[in-house]
Amino acid sequence: xxxxxxxxxxxxxxxxxxxxxxxxxxxxxxxxxxxxxxxxxxxxxxxxxxxxxxxxxxxxxxxxxxxxxxxxxxxxxxxxxxxxxxxxxxxxxxxxxxxxxxxxxxxxxxx
Amino acid sequence: xxxxxxxxxxxxxxxxxxxxxxxxxxxxxxxxxxxxxxxxxxxxxxxxxxxxxxxxxxxxxxxxxxxxxxxxxxxxxxxxxxxxxxxxxxxxxxxxxxxxxxxxxxxxxxxxxxx
Numbered sequence: 106x107x108x109x110x111x112x113x114x115x116x117x118x119x120x121x122x123x124x125x126x127x128x129x130x131x132x133x134x135x136x137x138x139x140x141x142x143x144x145x146x147x148x149x150x151x152x153x154x155x156x157x158x159x160x161x162x163x164x165x166x167x168x169x170x171x172x173x174x175x176x177x178x179x180x181x182x183x184x185x186x187x188x189x190x191x192x193x194x195x196x197x198x199x200x201x202x203x204x205x206x207x208x209x210x211x212x213x214x215x216x
Numbered sequence: 217x218x219x220x221x222x223x224x225x226x227x228x229x230x231x232x233x234x235x236x237x238x239x240x241x242x243x244x245x246x247x248x249x250x251x252x253x254x255x256x257x258x259x260x261x262x263x264x265x266x267x268x269x270x271x272x273x274x275x276x277x278x279x280x281x282x283x284x285x286x287x288x289x290x291x292x293x294x295x296x297x298x299x300x301x302x303x304x305x306x307x308x309x310x311x312x313x314x315x316x317x318x319x320x321x322x323x324x325x326x327x328x329x330x331x
Contacts, residue, residue, distance in 0.1 A: 140322070147324045150322075193260070201248035203265055206256070206259045
């Protein structure tokens with residue numbers, strides 16, 4: 106089946122630093138999404154990407170849909186303590202098909 | 217917009233009993249809803265895909281007679297864990313997607329503990 110490789114698994118950074126995480130896939134996806142999950146909560150959608158090569162920003166977050174459609178990255182600039190959480194990438198083939206999730210990147214921000 | 221709720225947020229039940237979890241899309245109609253379970257420090261594992269008015273499609277290894285899914289309306293899907301056992305204890309999360317949108321929006325999750 107389809108799998109997503111997400112890295113790094115965890116990160117410890119100083120407040121104010123920039124963060125980068127990425128996902129790669131063995132197969133093509135038509136949509137890439139990035140979610141953030143806080144402990145005991147459901148994932149919250151951060152950014153959705155629909156076109157190969159697309160670069161989209163949401164505040165301090167920037168994500169890109171790789172031109173091969175097999176990868177995506179998420180950058181967080183000037184990290185703050187509330188950025189702490191688990192970030193998941195997800196790929197979707199089309200329409201209402203299930204998401205394929207990466208294993209998550211656990212981000213810790215040291216004030 | 218795009219709010220999904222789940223009820224209850226947590227539940228404790230005795231082994232052998234059944235538990236029903238509701239998932240509602242509050243401000244949009246969801247033609248498709250998905251049910252996931254998540255173990256501590258792990259990613260989300262898809263259990264089943266539910267389309268309004270039709271039978272759910274279960275992932276391999278998920279017992280359809282144990283995890284009953286009903287998607288009776290465009291705003292409500294339910295997951296019933298029947299004859300629950302301690303190993304069913306987990307965090308259950310639903311997501312909902314409108315037919316014309318690509319984004320899936322997730323509920324806040326339900327923590328099930330079976331004693």
